[in-house]
Amino acid sequence: MTAKTILLVEDNPQDEMLTLRALKKINLANQVDVVRDGQQALDYLLREGEFAGRSGPELPAVVLLDINLPRISGLKVLERLRADSRTRLLPVVILTSSDEEQDRFRGYLNGANSFVRKPVDSSKFYETVSRLGVYWLAVNDPP
Amino acid sequence: MNSSADGEAKSQTHTCLGCFVTYAAAIASAAAAFIIYQALSHLVGPGLPPYILFYPAVMLVALLAGMGPGLLATAVAEFTVIYWILPMEGHLAPARVVEILGTVVFLGMGVFISVVAELYRRARERAATYKQEISLHESETRFSSVFHTDPIGMNITRFADGQYLDVNESFLSLFGYMREEILHHTATELETWAAPEERNRFIRTLRDQGSVRSVETRHRRKSGEILIALVSAELIEVSGERCILTLLQDITERKRAEAMLRESEEHFRDTLDNMMEGCQILGFDWRYLYINKAAEKHNRRSNEELLTKKYLDMWPGIETTEVFKVIQRCMEERVTQRIENEFVFPDGTVGWFELSIQPVPQGVFILSQDITERKRSEKALSDSQRLLKVILDLVPQFIFAKDRNSRHVLVNLACAEANGMKPDQMVGLRDLDFVRDQAQAKSFMSDDLEIIESGKPKIRFEERLTDATGRTRILQTTKIPFTLPGTAQTALLGVSVDITELKLAEAEVQKLNAELERRVHERTVQLEAANKELEAFAYAVSHDLRAPLRALDGFSQALSEDYGPKLSGEAHNFLDQIVLASRHMGELIDGLLTLSRSTRGELQLEEVDLSAHAEAILAEHAKAEPFRRVTWTVEPGLGARCDSRLIEVVLTNLLDNAWKYTAGTPEPTIRFYAEHRGNEHIYCVADNGAGFDMRHADKLFQPFQRLHRQEEFPGIGIGLATVQRIVHRHGGIIRATGTPGKGATFSFSLS
Numbered sequence: 001m002t003a004k005t006i007l008l009v010e011d012n013p014q015d016e017m018l019t020l021r022a023l024k025k026i027n028l029a030n031q032v033d034v035v036r037d038g039q040q041a042l043d044y045l046l047r048e049g050e051f052a053g054r055s056g057p058e059l060p061a062v063v064l065l066d067i068n069l070p071r072i073s074g075l076k077v078l079e080r081l082r083a084d085s086r087t088r089l090l091p092v093v094i095l096t097s098s099d100e101e102q103d104r105f106r107g108y109l110n111g112a113n114s115f116v117r118k119p120v121d122s123s124k125f126y127e128t129v130s131r132l133g134v135y136w137l138a139v140n141d142p143p
Numbered sequence: 144m145n146s147s148a149d150g151e152a153k154s155q156t157h158t159c160l161g162c163f164v165t166y167a168a169a170i171a172s173a174a175a176a177f178i179i180y181q182a183l184s185h186l187v188g189p190g191l192p193p194y195i196l197f198y199p200a201v202m203l204v205a206l207l208a209g210m211g212p213g214l215l216a217t218a219v220a221e222f223t224v225i226y227w228i229l230p231m232e233g234h235l236a237p238a239r240v241v242e243i244l245g246t247v248v249f250l251g252m253g254v255f256i257s258v259v260a261e262l263y264r265r266a267r268e269r270a271a272t273y274k275q276e277i278s279l280h281e282s283e284t285r286f287s288s289v290f291h292t293d294p295i296g297m298n299i300t301r302f303a304d305g306q307y308l309d310v311n312e313s314f315l316s317l318f319g320y321m322r323e324e325i326l327h328h329t330a331t332e333l334e335t336w337a338a339p340e341e342r343n344r345f346i347r348t349l350r351d352q353g354s355v356r357s358v359e360t361r362h363r364r365k366s367g368e369i370l371i372a373l374v375s376a377e378l379i380e381v382s383g384e385r386c387i388l389t390l391l392q393d394i395t396e397r398k399r400a401e402a403m404l405r406e407s408e409e410h411f412r413d414t415l416d417n418m419m420e421g422c423q424i425l426g427f428d429w430r431y432l433y434i435n436k437a438a439e440k441h442n443r444r445s446n447e448e449l450l451t452k453k454y455l456d457m458w459p460g461i462e463t464t465e466v467f468k469v470i471q472r473c474m475e476e477r478v479t480q481r482i483e484n485e486f487v488f489p490d491g492t493v494g495w496f497e498l499s500i501q502p503v504p505q506g507v508f509i510l511s512q513d514i515t516e517r518k519r520s521e522k523a524l525s526d527s528q529r530l531l532k533v534i535l536d537l538v539p540q541f542i543f544a545k546d547r548n549s550r551h552v553l554v555n556l557a558c559a560e561a562n563g564m565k566p567d568q569m570v571g572l573r574d575l576d577f578v579r580d581q582a583q584a585k586s587f588m589s590d591d592l593e594i595i596e597s598g599k600p601k602i603r604f605e606e607r608l609t610d611a612t613g614r615t616r617i618l619q620t621t622k623i624p625f626t627l628p629g630t631a632q633t634a635l636l637g638v639s640v641d642i643t644e645l646k647l648a649e650a651e652v653q654k655l656n657a658e659l660e661r662r663v664h665e666r667t668v669q670l671e672a673a674n675k676e677l678e679a680f681a682y683a684v685s686h687d688l689r690a691p692l693r694a695l696d697g698f699s700q701a702l703s704e705d706y707g708p709k710l711s712g713e714a715h716n717f718l719d720q721i722v723l724a725s726r727h728m729g730e731l732i733d734g735l736l737t738l739s740r741s742t743r744g745e746l747q748l749e750e751v752d753l754s755a756h757a758e759a760i761l762a763e764h765a766k767a768e769p770f771r772r773v774t775w776t777v778e779p780g781l782g783a784r785c786d787s788r789l790i791e792v793v794l795t796n797l798l799d800n801a802w803k804y805t806a807g808t809p810e811p812t813i814r815f816y817a818e819h820r821g822n823e824h825i826y827c828v829a830d831n832g833a834g835f836d837m838r839h840a841d842k843l844f845q846p847f848q849r850l851h852r853q854e855e856f857p858g859i860g861i862g863l864a865t866v867q868r869i870v871h872r873h874g875g876i877i878r879a880t881g882t883p884g885k886g887a888t889f890s891f892s893l894s
Binding site for chain 1: 685689690691693694696697698699700701722725726729
């Protein structure tokens, strides 16, 4: 069976590092792919552009999507994903440091499966990320 | 009637006495003649014829007394001559032939004279009797003709039984009877007397006085009609019977006329008495002859006080007044006078009377009318007219009235001045005559015409007038049709308000408004832009500032975890400090964000269950710190209309504080309740924790101000500022009271 992967869409290198470290703690680090902006995310998921010839499983088990991304914003990416039949059911967790009401609302509206705020407190951050990883890769049954 | 019998006796006695007197007189006259003769003869001497005096004496006696006394006088004279006169001459008897002749002649003459005298007397008597008889007959005839032709009714009735013996034509026609119907009937039978007592009285008077003169009596005609007559009657004798001759003058008509006159006089008198105007009559002697009720009122004196008194006596001091002079003029010159008189009464009060003084036969007639009220109203009217004029001229608006032909009949000062004239100059002129701009004048006049003809007013319309100085004014005019006082003519009343200034002001205001709108619009745009900036900023803050914090925190942690054993205690300490600092910064950012958010955005008002929120918050705290035993009471059912999210912030802040500051209290209690003051709700969060010094209370709600040291109670000091801002946005106020060591209470209202 193909190993489940996580796609991390994160433009902030520090956050990226911390997220990976957290996932490493629960031994999920090897199954994480990282893209750094919205366009890359789309390309990866739809196997277009940059990632046209991507190998690996068709789709990740979950996408950890930030909202504030260069090129194409997270919400826009989500929109596109949900518009495409290939990625309509793809579980997407919005992982963002924004606690704007608007973003959460728009996130769900655009079809996010979950909305999680990145806590400033790193220990909480690690906890959150671990939980996310465990849940989406172990507990949840993908579509 | 007894008089004739008595008369007879009397005449008999008279006759006897008469005879005696006449014969005595005869003797006396002879004696007198003798004495005179004696006297004469003494004077003249002898030679006087003896019978010279006796002739006249005898003639006299015979003529006067008749034959008898004449003969006696002759005899006595003869005797006297023979026995007295002749002897004196010397001899006793008539001796001489002359003497004897004289004697015989005298005797003869004496007898002759007596007889002739007697014959003469008898003849005269007969003539007299004849004349008497003729005249009696004549008078009887005359009487009869009078009786029968006299317009006055006459009747002769027998005294004894009242039977009608004769009646004249007038009587018959008065009573309406025929002769046969009356004659030989009695008055009582025929009931010709209307009242028997009158007849009885009439008879009694006749009996007592022999006649009745002009007595008013009532009779009954044959027809039953009552006749009023003036009756005179006389007792007469007819054919030896005692009768009554009655004369009746029909005064029925006269009586009726009199009664009517009296009635009408009474009526007039009544009218006069009751007239509204005062009527007084002063006699030529200036005495009050008549005063009617109204005059009594005008004079404020009663009839009894004034009647018969003199005018000047009743009103001392009046002779100096005009009114007296006027009455006097009428009294003397007999010319009607009129005067309006202001009369001061003795008690000092004043009345106005209009007097009309006319000459009348008795003196003067004064008609008085109390015009006090009229005068008072006239004065009041003229006062109010004056006031009106003053007001009209005081008023800055133009007030004017024009007649049908658009000629001004009334103009106030303001209107006239605007047209460069005085009010009286403008009266009579039309707008065409003085308004500079002919087009304007034509427009005014055509408006006037339309309003007068249609009868519809034109209210608050604008028009232009170029005034006397050449300035164009904008007027707001109202013109209404109305009737000129004192005529039935329709005219026009107008009021114009000079709104030139107003218009300018309006234009100005509009300009300013437009300017204001523009500025507001500008500002709004600016504000919106600013808001947007702020939002972007807040967003940036929330997002971009947190990320580095996370990194700070995360890598410090990572360091500590992954390289922990290789680090010294101090190194760990340093790392802890880094973490603490970054966490602190995170809280600050959160606080700032919350603060900024609390002032942005519109309040979304809804009914919020405050009690539920409070319970939830406290429950969270309890769950987070299960080791702390805090007693809390939340008044149930507290709700308010507010923004749910923002109130959440408020309650969270206040309850968090309460929780925090009771950390060191042995038996901590937190209460959330509401107080009612009037129709305001005051929500309170009270604790028995550390409290605070009221002296520094003003710092409480300022951002970043703390009243406790960080080690005592951690915190960033921004919460209360936010709470205050939220409460203020809801239009409420927040207050804090506290006592160090005892506790604090925060109370807020939401509207």
